[in-house]
Amino acid sequence: MKKTWFKRALAALCALTCAVSLAGCGSSQSDGKIRIGIKFDQPGLGFKKSGTYVGFDVDVAKYIAKKLGYTEDEIVWKEAPSKQREAMLQNGDVDFIIATYSITDERKKVVDFAGPYFVAGQDLLVRKGDTSVRGPEDLNGKRLCSVTGSTSAVTVKEKFANEVQLMEQPGYAECATALFSGIVDAVTTDDIILAGLASASRGRLEVVGKPFTQEYYGVGVKKGSNDLKKKINAAITDMEKDGSWKRALADNTKGTNYTPNPKYNPPVPNGKGNK
Known part of the structure; x- marks a missing residue:
């Protein structure tokens, strides 16, 4: 009788935790998976191709996930359309989003950002x-x-x-x-x-080849995820230092004659654009 009661109480507690917290049952912390939002329709950045995912954002996401302790097999890729990104983070649908996500003051009212990891124009x-x-x-x-x-x-x-x-x-x-x-x-x-x-x-x-703004790409996380932001920033710094960032960018822009502005790239995580 006591064991049955205990099991029921434990199940009820788990269900309650799932309902109120991303860290609860069924989240990436409990099922051994990490859920990452990317674009599925951006060649060279985030692109779904024959059931696989390729692009610069994908490579950056894989590097960050590895630093957080996840293998590629433990990544669940989620499509993150521009207009749905904030809601996906707020609802706990993903752990972070890396999808050409420009850091803006308006967006920072509802989500937090690690990075930037790239500056486009x-x-x-x-x-x-x-x-x-x-x-x-x-x-x-x-x-x-x-x-x-x-x-x-x-x-x-x-x-x-x-x-x-x-x-x-x-x-x-x-x-x-x-x-x-x-x-x-x-x-x-x-x-x-x-x-x-x-x-x-x-x-x-x-x-055209005449960029007229600077767009600081950040890694979107749920508001208040300070520890996760620190870990992601550390991963981005490591990626830039060990040459992986440069290789990923070159591999994914091959044949396009694209060169990022060296004045801004590679950026300093938690630097300009994310104050």
Whole structure:
């Protein structure tokens, strides 16, 4: 009787813990898995390919997971669309997100960031040979595509082109398709993302090559996860010191002629952009 009562009490306690804490039953801490949010549709960064996941963000995530004590087999990859990232962290759907996630003051109100681990620059993608758009100042009266939930389109509208016609899509692949077909005149987001799209287009698209912002990519974690932030920052520092960061970037941008701005890269974790 006592054993039965004890088992029931233990089960009830576990169920309660699951309901209120990420550290409870069924979380990565109890099932030996770590859940990481990435993009599935960004060539060169986070891309799902034949059941595997490749890209610079994926390599950084694997390195961090290893430093946290997880093997690649213990990683559960979760798709993290731009507009869903904050909710995924707040709900405990993932342990951290590494998905071209720019650190902003607005986002820091609801989630925390480790990093930055990379500094990109916002740029424009156009059809090969199109000289009508050579920078954001040329976008007035033009049709521009970006992804719902990203900061890129807002930046263009606020700082450069009030009269731009904005089309928002759920992913960058959809924006690239709209550009191919002539529905829009340009796509805007960070240069490293655009480089991957240009590479995947087999020469039909090109990056303008005049970045006009600095985007500090952070690793998103649930608000208040101070210990996890410290461990992730330590992992990023190690990755930069041992050459793994440089190798991962070179491997994932091969053939794109993309070179990150050496003034900002590699960045200092918990440095500028994450104060």
